[in-house]
Amino acid sequence: MKKHIRTAETHPLTWRLNQSYSNIVWASEYCKKNGYSALHIMLKNMIPKDVVQMITESKLRGRGGAGFYTGIKWSLMPQKKDYQARYLLCNADEMEPGTYKDRLLLEKLPHQLLEGMIIAGFAIEASMGYIFLRGEYIDAAYNLKRAILEARKLGYLGKNILGTNFNFDIVLHTGAGRYICGEETALINSLEGNRPNPRIKPPFPALIGLWGKPTCVNNVETLSNIPSIILNGVSWYKEISLSDDTGTKLMGFSGQVNNPGVWEVPFGISARELLEDYAGGMKKGFVLKAWQPGGASTDFLLPETLDVKMDFSSIANIGSRFGTGVAMVVDHTVSIVSLVLNLEKFFARESCGLCTPCREGLPWIVKILQSFENGSATINDLDILEDLCFQLGPGKTLCAHAPGAIQPLQSAIKLFQLDFKKCIMNINQKMSDTRNKTNSIFELFL
Amino acid sequence: MLNNKLNDIELYKIIEETKHYEDKKAASIEALKIVQNSRGWISDQLMYEISAILCISVSQLEEIATFYSQIYRQPVGRNIIKYCDSVVCYMMGCNKIQLILEDILKIKPGCTTIDHKFTLLPISCLGNCDKAPVLMINSITYSNVNSTCIPILLEKCK
Ligand code: SF4
Ligand code: FES
Numbered sequence: 001m002k003k004h005i006r007t008a009e010t011h012p013l014t015w016r017l018n019q020s021y022s023n024i025v026w027a028s029e030y031c032k033k034n035g036y037s038a039l040h041i042m043l044k045n046m047i048p049k050d051v052v053q054m055i056t057e058s059k060l061r062g063r064g065g066a067g068f069y070t071g072i073k074w075s076l077m078p079q080k081k082d083y084q085a086r087y088l089l090c091n092a093d094e095m096e097p098g099t100y101k102d103r104l105l106l107e108k109l110p111h112q113l114l115e116g117m118i119i120a121g122f123a124i125e126a127s128m129g130y131i132f133l134r135g136e137y138i139d140a141a142y143n144l145k146r147a148i149l150e151a152r153k154l155g156y157l158g159k160n161i162l163g164t165n166f167n168f169d170i171v172l173h174t175g176a177g178r179y180i181c182g183e184e185t186a187l188i189n190s191l192e193g194n195r196p197n198p199r200i201k202p203p204f205p206a207l208i209g210l211w212g213k214p215t216c217v218n219n220v221e222t223l224s225n226i227p228s229i230i231l232n233g234v235s236w237y238k239e240i241s242l243s244d245d246t247g248t249k250l251m252g253f254s255g256q257v258n259n260p261g262v263w264e265v266p267f268g269i270s271a272r273e274l275l276e277d278y279a280g281g282m283k284k285g286f287v288l289k290a291w292q293p294g295g296a297s298t299d300f301l302l303p304e305t306l307d308v309k310m311d312f313s314s315i316a317n318i319g320s321r322f323g324t325g326v327a328m329v330v331d332h333t334v335s336i337v338s339l340v341l342n343l344e345k346f347f348a349r350e351s352c353g354l355c356t357p358c359r360e361g362l363p364w365i366v367k368i369l370q371s372f373e374n375g376s377a378t379i380n381d382l383d384i385l386e387d388l389c390f391q392l393g394p395g396k397t398l399c400a401h402a403p404g405a406i407q408p409l410q411s412a413i414k415l416f417q418l419d420f421k422k423c424i425m426n427i428n429q430k431m432s433d434t435r436n437k438t439n440s441i442f443e444l445f446l
Numbered sequence: 447m448l449n450n451k452l453n454d455i456e457l458y459k460i461i462e463e464t465k466h467y468e469d470k471k472a473a474s475i476e477a478l479k480i481v482q483n484s485r486g487w488i489s490d491q492l493m494y495e496i497s498a499i500l501c502i503s504v505s506q507l508e509e510i511a512t513f514y515s516q517i518y519r520q521p522v523g524r525n526i527i528k529y530c531d532s533v534v535c536y537m538m539g540c541n542k543i544q545l546i547l548e549d550i551l552k553i554k555p556g557c558t559t560i561d562h563k564f565t566l567l568p569i570s571c572l573g574n575c576d577k578a579p580v581l582m583i584n585s586i587t588y589s590n591v592n593s594t595c596i597p598i599l600l601e602k603c604k
Contacts, residue, residue, distance in 0.1 A: 176514035
């Protein structure tokens with residue numbers, strides 16, 4: 001396993017943490033390690049337009065999974081000043097199975113997120129920011145609350161920040177456990193105290209968002225990247241990456257590997273390097289059968305694809321999605337059918353129920369997969385599964401929940417068709433066994 | 447004896463929460479959680495009380511209360527045990543963890559022990575997959591759990 005020396009220039013997100021990531025960086029330590037200096041510099045030298053321009057040039061992409069360019073998202077906010085309020089929302093509803101990157105930033109580096117939010121708030125001229133945190137992250141809630149108080153005391157939040165006429169405050173809002181709240185329009189509905197069904201787009205939140213006001217929703221990791229871009233500049237940010245996607249990214253590997261975890265690495269590092277050098281390779285006695293590059297809703301990939309670069313377009317080119325960038329290995333002891341069943345149970349449980357294909361289709365998929373598992377499926381069921389994948393595909397439902405849900409299923413059927421067919425063969429075997437038995441019973445009577 | 451009126455502390459906390467938003471309704475989840483924290487669950491009568499403070503109808507509040515997995519509309523045990531049943535924990539043996547819990551507590555997931563000491567629930571990924579399998583007891587997350595540590599953890603519960 002590699003030991004990495006983390007510096008502000010090479011590991012902008014995590015260099016303030018100790019080797020084992022165990023310290024919580026409170027205000028005093030954060031300020032000592034040049035925290036909030038980006039905010040100082042920005043307030044002194046920049047106007048909102050400059051900040052948006054800079055982030056656009058940096059080509060920072062959203063780290064929540066979809067990978068939309070952050071600068072472009074910011075510039076979609078209306079230019080006219082005739083709105084009373086604008087909002088910045090931080091999406092901290094990390095709940096994608098297999099993903100655990102935001103938790104680190106929320107628990108250990110709350111001030112970095114706050115600084116990113118204050119800068120983002122300035123850029124989009126918002127007066128208020130909400131952190132929508134999932135209810136289960138209790139330590140993160142505590143740490144963020146404390147950090148907000150610290151920041152307010154230091155004059156980084158509230159009225160007339162650092163003597164300018166910029167006012168911005170942050171409120172922590174915690175959820176109560178539903179995956180769909182991570183979808184940006186569902187998040188807005190949830191925050192408003194409505195049932196968190198996604199909204200039909202357009203209108204986009206940039207025009208009509210929280211309480212009908214212009215709203216921008218950014219992921220935790222995205223916002224945590226902002227201060228270092230302001231501080232070190234666009235060309236530095238582009239150069240630390242090894243690929244077209246700029247900057248660094250929290251990536252990880254979990255499953256039966258020697259050293260599961262999450263690390264800050266440049267985009268474009270190969271999955272193999274991540275798996276072997278960082279995660280220490282597969283555990284003894286376990287063989288890699290497949291892997292998911294970025295969370296439960298990404299397509300499975302085979303071991304021979306491990307040399308792929310970890311970035312949005314390279315992963316897309318080999319037929320999956322970069323997603324959250326936190327990968328997971330499937331070893332030879334795991335049955336793919338039962339693993340997919342586990343995934344689909346999750347998606348069926350978490351459907352908000354608004355669109356029929358998603359609400360009805362996912363439980364149906366679960367039932368069919370169960371029949372595969374208990375050996376009662378027929379070849380017809382495989383056709384139904386494939387048809388359902390089509391019925392739940394992109395564009396057929398209101399949000400990306402259903403298309404995301406069928407990605408692992410679709411890829412599993414494609415890559416491991418034999419595993420599915422074996423389940424069917426079992427039953428055919430059983431059927432012919434019973435037929436033989438009944439035949440022999442008949443023969444007895446003859 | 448169940449008290450069906452909100453007490454002053456709960457009232458105060460809810461009103462403070464509403465100040466953070468343009469619309470009081472946005473404090474719904476927080477209000478439900480405040481009441482649930484002191485009482486364990488939320489009765490019908492309390493739903494009326496909360497909705498009155500938030501100036502919304504009971505059915506509007508019910509929409510919220512029934513949507514989220516962490517709002518309890520029926521009595522639960524003093525300790526809530528949640529085991530992660532998502533994909534990584536699944537590969538790392540959450541089924542075994544579930545069986546051990548069922549065996550010790552003598553209940554199925556979704557149920558409460560007769561002495562009201564424990565409620566057992568499944569939960570989605572707790573964002574600790576690199577330390578799977580993961581268990582959450584009340585507000586504390588335990589990672590890398592195994593058959594030996596579970597009885598000890600349960601022993602510590604009141
Ligand atoms: S696709 Fe599913 S989760 Fe998304 S809006 Fe439709 S029913 Fe809800
Ligand atoms: S899958 Fe269990 S903590 Fe992530």
